[in-house]
Amino acid sequence: MFNLPTGNIGGQELFVLEFGDIVNYFSPYTAALFVFALIFTVLAIVSRPERQVDIAFGGDAYGAKEVSIDLMRFQRFMAIACGLATLGAMVSGDVFNFTLFASLVGITNIGIVAAYRNRHVLNAAFQYGIVAMLATVPLFGGAAIILASTGTLSMWELFADGVAVPIIAKAFLVLGVMGEGMAPFYVAKAEITRAQGAPFILMVHVSSLLLFLRVIEIVISM
Amino acid sequence: MKPNRSVITRISETISRLENLTTLYAFFFVVIAVLGLVTLPFITYHDDQLYPKTIDPNSSLNPYDRGGVPFGTTPVKAQYPENSPYVGYVTTYLTPLSHWLADHTLHIGTTIVAHPGGIIDEILYNTRGLDTVVETSILFVAFAIASYLFRRDN
Numbered sequence: 001m002f003n004l005p006t007g008n009i010g011g012q013e014l015f016v017l018e019f020g021d022i023v024n025y026f027s028p029y030t031a032a033l034f035v036f037a038l039i040f041t042v043l044a045i046v047s048r049p050e051r052q053v054d055i056a057f058g059g060d061a062y063g064a065k066e067v068s069i070d071l072m073r074f075q076r077f078m079a080i081a082c083g084l085a086t087l088g089a090m091v092s093g094d095v096f097n098f099t100l101f102a103s104l105v106g107i108t109n110i111g112i113v114a115a116y117r118n119r120h121v122l123n124a125a126f127q128y129g130i131v132a133m134l135a136t137v138p139l140f141g142g143a144a145i146i147l148a149s150t151g152t153l154s155m156w157e158l159f160a161d162g163v164a165v166p167i168i169a170k171a172f173l174v175l176g177v178m179g180e181g182m183a184p185f186y187v188a189k190a191e192i193t194r195a196q197g198a199p200f201i202l203m204v205h206v207s208s209l210l211l212f213l214r215v216i217e218i219v220i221s222m
Numbered sequence: 223m224k225p226n227r228s229v230i231t232r233i234s235e236t237i238s239r240l241e242n243l244t245t246l247y248a249f250f251f252v253v254i255a256v257l258g259l260v261t262l263p264f265i266t267y268h269d270d271q272l273y274p275k276t277i278d279p280n281s282s283l284n285p286y287d288r289g290g291v292p293f294g295t296t297p298v299k300a301q302y303p304e305n306s307p308y309v310g311y312v313t314t315y316l317t318p319l320s321h322w323l324a325d326h327t328l329h330i331g332t333t334i335v336a337h338p339g340g341i342i343d344e345i346l347y348n349t350r351g352l353d354t355v356v357e358t359s360i361l362f363v364a365f366a367i368a369s370y371l372f373r374r375d376n
Contacts, residue, residue, distance in 0.1 A: 020309075020349040021272075021301040074370050081363055088356065100356040107360060111367040115374070127243045134247060138254070151268035154301050166265045168258040175254055179247055 022094040023156060029217060033090040033210050040206045041083030044076065047199040074115055079200040082108035086207040090214055095153045096143045098218065099176065102211055103139065106132040106180035109204045135179020142172030146222075158222050165222040177215040181208030272299055282324040286335040300349045309348045 014031060017024040026034065049072050055062045082105060089101035110132060113125040146169045147153050158165060236242055281287040298310035316324060320334045 018302070018305045019352040020306045022350060022352045023302065023305070070374065077366070078363075081359075085359075094350075094352075097350075097353055097356065100353060100360070104356060104360050104363065107363050107367070111363060111370075114367060115370060124240055127240055130244050131247045134244075134251065138251065145265065147271075147273070149265050149268055151271045152301060153272070157301070166261070168254070168261050168265070171254050172258070175250060178250075 017091070021154060022092070022097050023154065024091045024093045025156075026091055030091050030214070033214060034087060037083060037086040037090055037206065037210055040203060041080060041087065044079040044083055044199050044203055048072075049075070049200065071115055075112055075200040078108050078111040078115075079203040082112065082203045082207050086210055089211055093155045095146055095155060095158065095173075095218070096140075097153075098214075099139045099143045099173070102177050102180045102215075103136060105207045105211055106135065109181075109207065112200055112204055131179045135176045137176075138172040139176025139180060142169045142176055145169040145172065155218065155221070163222075170219045170222060174215055174219055177211055181211040272301055274299070280328075282328050282331060283334060284328075284331045286331055298349075306349050 013025040013027050015026040017026075049067045051067065052065045053062055054065070085101050085104040085108060089098055089105060092098040092101055110125060110129050113121060113128070116122060116125075143153065146158070146165055149166050149169065150158060150163050152158065152163075157163060237246055276287075277285050278287050296310040300306050300309050303309065316334070320337070323330055323334055
């Protein structure tokens with residue numbers, strides 16, 4: 001049990017956390033991602049939101065945008081939830097459990113940006129929401145194909161040499177994470193970043209980046 | 223006259239428009255789904271499933287009959303049995319109302335499962351407890367977003 005079938009991607013495991021059939025593992029790779037997510041979660045907990053200042057070009061006028069306390073609280077809650085979901089996804093040792101965490105990351109990302117009233121931001125959040133909804137189909141479809149074709153969901157079994165995971169299941173998994181985390185779709189994110197409240201908005205980027213790094217590790221190891 | 227634009231310029235202009243985002247994702251989705259349909263005949267079903275599903279049409283709990291004796295031990299497959307020493311110990315316990323329903327009709331198996339306390343079973347959930355936690359968290363976050371958006375104008 002305490003010997004990862006492939007040590008060539010993330011190295012050997014350092015620590016194992018057992019939840020029944022779901023056995024989470026910390027290899028140097030996943031532990032590094034975990035620590036990175038942990039740092040940003042702590043930053044989201046302790047920091048205060050930035051205040052954007054709009055400067056009128058060619059004049060002395062400027063205006064500061066206020067972040068109301070309600071919005072700040074809600075965003076902080078969503079950012080912390082997003083950080084926790086990212087922490088779970090980083091060390092998850094089970095494919096279905098990983099897809100659930102990815103889905104949780106997607107919905108908390110929508111929660112972070114949905115609370116604004118800015119028209120551009122809401123437009124981006126709307127498009128992003130549609131993609132995230134659509135992405136649950138390939139995400140869970142990929143996990144379902146893996147379960148049907150190999151009979152198991154545990155990464156400890158799937159990473160072994162004798163188990164052949166269909167390439168289409170891997171493609172579905174990557175496509176699903178792309179949609180949930182929006183890693184390659186930076187056009188929507190550029191709009192989202194117009195919103196004020198920097199540390200909480202940055203959680204959207206951190207979580208999707210880490211999620212994408214993790215799914216690549218899973219897909220290569222399988 | 224439009225300047226002579228390269229292919230890369232046109233592609234980058236298309237994908238930089240936010241309105242095309244959903245279309246772009248749907249395009250990827252369709253391409254991979256078609257590839258999936260083509261390769262589907264080559265995927266074989268693995269017979270030795272870790273989470274098997276059987277359907278017994280004569281059971282009043284069909285299609286959710288998980289079998290087993292209430293408060294007895296039932297053999298349950300687990301990936302790592304050493305992590306779940308009590309697996310299959312509590313299984314398929316019906317509340318009195320559900321029991322009455324199950325005794326009198328064959329046709330409301332879904333209703334029995336869907337109402338609160340219908341079937342309390344631990345066949346799957348004892349081994350996959352973390353999944354249940356995350357699923358509930360997703361629901362909770364969705365309700366939190368909806369309630370915040372609904373109440374923020376008050």
